[in-house]
Amino acid sequence: MAGTGREFFTVKTVAQALGEFRPRHRTAVETVTLSAAAGRVPVDEVRAQQPLPGFDRSSVDGFAVRAQDTFGATDAIPAYLQIVGQVRMGAAADAAVSAETAVAVPTGGMLPTGADAVVMIEHTQEAMPGTIEVTRPVAPGEGIVRGDEDLAPGATIVRPGRPMRAQDVAMLAACGIVELAVHARPRVAIIATGDEIVAPETATLPPGHVRDALSVPIGALVTEAGGQPTASAIVPDDRDALQDTLQRAIGFSDLVVICAGSSVGGRDETAAAVDGLPHAEIWCHGLAIKPGKPTLLAHSDGIPIIGLPGNPRSALVVFRLIGMPLVRRVAGIIAQPRPGTVRARLARNLPSAAGRLDVVQVRLNGDRAEPLFGPSALLSVLTAADGYLIVPEDANGLSDGDPVDVFVYD
């Protein structure tokens, strides 16, 4: 009776899972408008057709001049220039600058013909009506943004495989690009398995039952990673029922998440059901991570399937570390984001077994990171945490006072 069900035949490290588990499926291509483009992943490189800002502009409020007319100007010996016009915002500069003349120009205004610099208004004084004194010289190009300085024709605006940030959509807007081809958001099916699982809206629990605590938060993490949870189902610990549900899910999903039973029986049924899918490959059954060892990574015809541990806390830890990067990859993202951390000092000794990556929940108290312990069945350890730290595979634990990097939940 003892034994076989608890063995993990194909245990991999987290680094292996992130680097080597590469199912080939990617989401379809769709077109989005600019206002919906932030966070989306371009399919193609987009290059500038025209220069930006498109015309030479003043970068200050002042006077457009020929720089040479200001050379040597000081407070004591200013250069005198005749004002021959004024540029209005949003209009062509209709006056031209010639020797010993100046044209008033606001920040962002078009540079008049003949001018090669703009003197800031602070470095001028009105000598008499229609004439200014310039009290500091300007070099050619000073006070000016060249017409192709922000973007030259042919320059790259956005790259494929990298989610667009606010500044990227700003540049697209500036260029007049108001729609573009992006990867569709990954549709993610979330399947909870277990004879003991009932829907969250169940008011009174039958004996021995618990509510599905995972489908909704996993859906939230899917959304955070740029995907969309499309369907969720609760399936009993029955191989045929699970395989049937999986088969249908594979048909309309880009990624499938199974919140697997935590008992040996539940895990066995999950692995067997996945193995029976078309063109299925179980890539690993067991991860060198704590909590989260009973994780299954597989694919069916290139569509990734992640079988999460049954304990809600372990499942959420594994989905953050492994599932969210998978959602991003399916969406065509090439380089995963570098998550930021907050520095802290460990508030107690933290033993850890070498060869296994430990994810330790912590509460932040000033600059001290206080580890939170408890069975991995407890969600409350996660809700009490401000973030987590990672004890890598090659470490034998950490000591009280050690500097640590905390990944903060926001």
Next chain:
Amino acid sequence: MAGTGREFFTVKTVAQALGEFRPRHRTAVETVTLSAAAGRVPVDEVRAQQPLPGFDRSSVDGFAVRAQDTFGATDAIPAYLQIVGQVRMGAAADAAVSAETAVAVPTGGMLPTGADAVVMIEHTQEAMPGTIEVTRPVAPGEGIVRGDEDLAPGATIVRPGRPMRAQDVAMLAACGIVELAVHARPRVAIIATGDEIVAPETATLPPGHVRDALSVPIGALVTEAGGQPTASAIVPDDRDALQDTLQRAIGFSDLVVICAGSSVGGRDETAAAVDGLPHAEIWCHGLAIKPGKPTLLAHSDGIPIIGLPGNPRSALVVFRLIGMPLVRRVAGIIAQPRPGTVRARLARNLPSAAGRLDVVQVRLNGDRAEPLFGPSALLSVLTAADGYLIVPEDANGLSDGDPVDVFVYD
């Protein structure tokens, strides 16, 4: 002619703006279902009505026993127990444990009456059909999650004023709480001003004009901060037209953003138009930040108004630092998130004036942070950046090789 328009009469620091600019308006209260709850801000504290998991459960696959029956058990001298039943997942435990007996129980199964511990299956062997040998003692409580161990009645599930994270909605799901009262998402009106500004979809630019590069990315940052951009408009540099638009925007918005003209004239019109709104107070006109000095913070009857600098790059920098926290505050968020950073070494000297906070865009090259320079009119400096670092007010610059914390754009 020189002077007055360029002066900033009420310059504040970034720390003052974040700590002391506190318009009183908050969004309304609405009810959301659980699947839409992640990231939303609860209005009230929510406490547990019932314990979780709700019944004593096994945390391992094994045998429920009386701990005392295993005391002293070893490989050499095991304890022999008679199997008197088996617990199924999702069912009441119908067998009871008495002296010298055991009941098989899966992970998550209900603990049978009479048992006070569960022996892991790895520490047992089948001695003969119906009898197991236990080869290691268990202490009372071992292998068990108590019925109120995850959550005791009366314990806090979520707190008001803090956005709900994945684990918080997991706990709500486990408790069967499928809707709750949250602050509505802040509706944010975005108004671009300037005679030179045309809509992004303008295919051919008239002379001296540029496309509105700010409304869309500011909208994206609003969304990222939990708000929703509700309306955008482009208004010429005309005080009455702007005041009219502002007045209407105030009527249906929780926060108003003005992407102000960058010329003196444009700034003057913005300040005057804001000042003319009902119960208006201009809190600051000028921030000690580079880039971004020409920032205006005001409110009309408690509804915050942020006037951004005209340069798109400055505007995006200021909106990240000041605008996003304002959106969160209006949504009822009490404690702002602690953003994580990536450590790097500065790749060159970085001069900076004391008394002013400098936001420096950087490209990350391995562990080196390479500052990007260029006029603040250039969006391309932002699109080329991987993140930014902050040189605080009290620093006189940083040196090549200094360790720096980089806030990464994702």
